[in-house]
Amino acid sequence: MPSRACAFWLAFACCLAASPLASHAQPQNALGSEAEAMLRSASIESLDGLFQAVHAVSTSPADAAKVCAALASPDRGSAQAWLGLAQDLSADHRDRLTRALGEVALSAWRGQPAPFDESAARTSLRQAGVRAALLHDGFSASALGSQGDEADVDIQAQRCRSLGWLLDAVASRPQAERAAITRLMLRDGLASVLQTSAQTPPSTPRKDY
Numbered sequence: 001m002p003s004r005a006c007a008f009w010l011a012f013a014c015c016l017a018a019s020p021l022a023s024h025a026q027p028q029n030a031l032g033s034e035a036e037a038m039l040r041s042a043s044i045e046s047l048d049g050l051f052q053a054v055h056a057v058s059t060s061p062a063d064a065a066k067v068c069a070a071l072a073s074p075d076r077g078s079a080q081a082w083l084g085l086a087q088d089l090s091a092d093h094r095d096r097l098t099r100a101l102g103e104v105a106l107s108a109w110r111g112q113p114a115p116f117d118e119s120a121a122r123t124s125l126r127q128a129g130v131r132a133a134l135l136h137d138g139f140s141a142s143a144l145g146s147q148g149d150e151a152d153v154d155i156q157a158q159r160c161r162s163l164g165w166l167l168d169a170v171a172s173r174p175q176a177e178r179a180a181i182t183r184l185m186l187r188d189g190l191a192s193v194l195q196t197s198a199q200t201p202p203s204t205p206r207k208d209y
Helices: 003-015 028-041 044-057 061-072 079-087 091-110 118-135 139-144 153-170 175-188 190-197
Strands: none
Touching (some): 044 091, 044 175, 061 079, 061 153, 061 190, 118 139, 118 153, 118 175, 139 153, 153 190, 175 190
């Protein structure tokens, strides 16, 4: 495979999570460090494009459930898994998600790692969670219960519904915040993001709602 193609697919896989499955050739810690750098190399614009694609998918119940399952899976760092997911979506969502994933990968391959203010990203996520809780009864309860049995269909449905509400709230945040939250979502997974979003911020001015 040409070196450019290898770099592209490496970027694509790494940008989807900071903790991909370890290979025999590299220890888990080394892979995690490399993936974290690649994730930070993706542009704000490309990550926001991916957020917009996932948000659009969340409006379709059938397709939303597939994205929720992908984000909850330990294989969420696999490029092949995401490409397989995209092919299983309806036509409009398939094309949009595929393009967005490609843009994230390409921007990460071209870019340089930049500082990531994780504390600020988590604050933005919690503020979005406050908005989701104000607009939707039951958001906090289902988000905080998101660590339940993966095989429980009801828990999966509640988790996915909460993700849809959260994405609606995140959509009203500035672009840089949407990109930062997307980084957390790709790195930490669905349950962790929902848990964080349901934790009340220390101080959230009413004007931000």
